[in-house]
Amino acid sequence: MNQAAIDEDEALRLDRQLCFKLYAASRAVIRAYKPMLDRLQLTYPQYLAMLVLWEWQQTPPSQPTVKALGERLMLDSGTLTPLLKRLEQLGLVLRQRSRDDEREVHLLLTAEGRALREQVGPLRDRLLCTQGIDQEELAELHRRLSGLLDRFTG
Amino acid sequence: MNQAAIDEDEALRLDRQLCFKLYAASRAVIRAYKPMLDRLQLTYPQYLAMLVLWEWQQTPPSQPTVKALGERLMLDSGTLTPLLKRLEQLGLVLRQRSRDDEREVHLLLTAEGRALREQVGPLRDRLLCTQGIDQEELAELHRRLSGLLDRFTG
DNA sequence: GGCAATTAGATTGCGTACGATTTAATTGCT
């Protein structure tokens, strides 16, 4: 085999590694969250949606639209509409057509939705603790992921 | 609001950021690969499977089983069986029941499957080039993702 | 040899992701 072919092999091998690592790490973290999320009766994307809605309680707009949530999570209505209907079925969220602009649907937390937040902290602490994760390493990874993400979005 | 509540807010905010960054970065990279993958007529998981199968041509076993592929990609037969059937439909892969052990299904590349590999290099180079990605940054991210992944699997 | 336990893959069901299209409401332009 000539050198060019060997280089090509190596390039594809590395491509496999990085693409795959990102994809695998994302799924591995989701898997690690599963025991906690099972207790909360949420899927991982539903959990992310709830985190955003909880956060929005403090900082306006406290009744974000589907579009606003979609911008935060980088998800479109094709994903969010059924997901939000499920959160509504669970009694955590209300979906309300705006009177101002009937194209928009506003999202608000029910009392149950707000209450669920209290259960997260203890479960999450136990999760991170059992994995023995170094907080500084997480922060560094976060910075680098942000950089990568910016390349592909900003 | 008391200090404990503020700390709790902050913890959930960070949780959202890291979980979400990993999940969003993974999807963003998949999205970035889409134009290239459209030309190859492959989805991202199909591409990863092909990368592994191409790699396996050089290093035995050159006819891996579904199980062996699944271990590399961390995917089970519930995901792989339909995915491999689609690669077979595309004429890239053959699935053959083992004669030795009829529970196993061996995977082998067709001539077309091997040929597709030649098209990847140029497309991938253009992709990385247009994103202006620093190779050293990628390598560093790769190391850190490996570390994280090990925590959740090793 | 015979039978329980294990193993590999296939199947089913649910919930994303996401492209493409549709519907309905609102804006903008003249």
Add this chain to the structure above:
DNA sequence: AGCAATTAAATCGTACGCAATCTAATTGCC
């Protein structure tokens, strides 16, 4: 005011992921 363009959600279709179950083949143990 009237109508084209835009916008927000919803809907539809395809392809994952993954848990759970099923089937068939093989292994292990007596």
